[in-house]
Amino acid sequence: MESVVVILILLVAVIISGAISRALPLPIPLPLIQIAVGAVVSLAGDMGVKLRPEMFFLLFLPPLLFLDGWRIPKDGLKRDRWTVLEMALGLVVFTVLGVGFFTYWIIPAMPLSVAFALAAIVSPTDPVAVSAIAKRSPIPKRLMHILEGESLLNDASGLVSMRFAVAAAMTGSFSLVAAFGTFLWTAVAGVIIGAATTFCVTWVSNFWNHKFGEETGSHILISLLIPFAAYLAAEQVDASGILAAVAAGISMSFTEDSLRNLALTRIRRLAVWDTVQFVANGVIFVILGEQLPHIVSGAAIVVQETGHHEPVWLVVYVIAINVALAVLRFIWVWVSLRFTLARAYRRGLKPFVPSWRLVAVTSLAGVRGTVTLAGVLTLPLFLPDGSPFPARDLAIFLATGVILISLVMASISLPFLLKGLELPPEPSHQKEEERAHIAAAEAAIKAVEQAVHNWGEGRSDADLYTSAGARVMANYRERLADQNISDADAGNTQKIAEIERRLRLEALKAERQTYFAFGRRHQLSEETTARLIREVDLLETRFSNG
CATH class of the missing domain: 1.20.5 (Single alpha-helices involved in coiled-coils or other helix-helix interfaces)
Structure with a gap:
């Protein structure tokens, strides 16, 4: 009963944080508001949430990574694949080594393997938080697609790197050859299992639906279970469940049968997955806020782990790690850009040369969020001999601080850097x-x-x-x-289309009011009224997105 009450409180906190976000005049990122609401809930009454790392990991990460892989634009990912790979793989390794050694240097009390684990878990970025920050100063579409692709892959690479670091901390040894072989197995097997899970499940589902008819609720439930099936199947053979969830999501774009599936199924499934994404992201940040007072209250113990006596050193460490992350990311983006421009010049092209501000935007857009929090909470509680995992509370505190500081830094700097920024022209697909x-x-x-x-x-x-x-x-x-129509009339036609769209929206509002009035006066049955209003809602959604 208590667990159910806690879940309901967390869901209400997510709703309240969304309402506060819409009411505030300033574009404060929603994750920061959710963290604050969670902290207030904890101070108002201790819910006593005890997080089991493996359960937390299983419940939240597979569906979120699956959805990211499903929805990411595949054409943009293919077009900028080398840039994405450089950011998602090369930058992760660069970050793990750089921040790992830097953290060990400034905090000698933290074992090197734990420092690498912390560096690995703060390497993944969160484009959801970035899009929330840049709501009033939109990030260019192509850059946003690159950030989304980077986030999709660096989630997997960062978490796999953390897995190796944690294994080294648990066993006290590390072999580069063994780690490379294990990495190949976990990566390749994870991708194969994830893709195979999606292909098998969707093939059976489509065959059954074609033979006996489609049931919308069952179809949606199957899509919700696929990421968990892929994750658990991969973990059973010591492969990467994270990569399996990502591969399963990417495979969904190629396996779903849009010609056979019902339109109603796709509409309802979209709404369900939007809700899942909103709730999962929101609950994670609310839980972070709920845990924040306990993390801060334990600062004295955490400070002792660092070898100091003043809590202010914790703030110094968090800021130092954030600066190191930003500097390493800026260096990598700048060097990667030089190589990209050099390749373009060798092919005889004249590419757009971005200014330092665009490089800075790309660097500061590396906001940490959901995956970092979920990953750091999965650090083991104990070593194989039963002793506490070294510096676990310190690592959680530092990762939490990195999330908060990176959100604040990006929310302040990105709107300023994006204002009046010269951008490369976006490709137009109007003719197609x-x-x-x-x-x-x-x-x-x-x-x-x-x-x-x-x-x-x-x-x-x-x-x-x-x-x-x-x-x-x-x-x-x-x-x-x-x-x-001729090109000369294209401008006027677009204006006419915009006016027509607005008129259609006004007409649809009038239609809905009429149907609603007829239903209130019992001149239409409830079922008919609901169906007619839904038809109007679908049309309004279509023209609102036009």
Whole structure:
């Protein structure tokens, strides 16, 4: 009963933090608000949340990483694959070595293996927090896609690196050859298991749905269970469950059957996964806030682990690690950019040369968040001999401080650096979209003509089919007429389309009010009213995103 109450309190805290975020005039990142609300909840009444690291890891990370892999734009990831790999793999190794040795240098009381584990867990970045920070000063789409791709892969590489560091701390030994072999196994096996899980589950699901019909709720539930199945299957053979969840998510884009699955299933599944992402991210940060008073109150004990007596040294260490992370990231981004420009020049291209401000934006956008918190909380409680894991509380405190400071630094600096920043031109896909619209409209007209011929042939009411077909085809012919315009009229057509979109939204609002009024007066049944309002809501969503 107490566990259920705690879960409900955490969910209410997530709702309250979202409401506060919308009400504040300043663009304060939502994770910071969630941490603050969690701290207030803890001070108001100790919920006594006891985190089991392995359970925390299993519940939160697989679905979040799976969703990131599922939704990341694959064309952008393919286009900037080398940049993403340089950031996600090379930068992680650079960060682990640099920050690991730096942390061990400033805090000799922390074992080197634990320092490497801390460096590994603070290496993954969180694009969700970045997008929240840059809400009023949007980050360029291409840069955001690179950050998303980096985050997707460095989650896996950072957590795998932490796994090796923790293993070294547990056993007291480390072999580079053995670690490399283990890394290959965990990485390759994890990717294969994740992809195979998705392909097998979706193939069976699609076969069954095609043979016996599709049930929306079951289909959504299957998608929710896939990341956990991939994660657990990989962990059973000592492979990387994290990479398995990521690979399972990426595979979903290629395995789902959009031609057979119901549109209603896709709409509802999208809403469910949006809710899962919002709740999981929110609960993690609220839990961090709930644990924060305990972490701070234990500062005296943590200070003793560092060999000092003043708690202010903890703040110094957190700031120093944040500065080291930012400096190493800036150096890596700058050097990587030089190599990218050199390759472009060798191919005879004239690439856009970004200013130092764009390099600084890329560096400061390396905000730490959900994965860092989830990962550091999975540090073992005890060594194999039963003694406490060395410097565990200190590592959690430092990782928590890195998350908070990086969020604050980015929220202050990014809007300033992005203001008036000169950016490379974004590629336009308008021509491809126009060609697709024309081809789709022509195909639709042919399909309607064929259906009218097949359905109405030999019937006494064939004229009704002809009339209905003419009305349907009129909409598609109007679309073709709108597409076949000259470039000179393109500007006016876009303005007309925008005006039409706004008028449609006003009309839909009036429709909804009318249906609602009819339902209140019992002139429509509740079921009919709900169905008509849902149709209007779907149309409004379509035109709102237009």
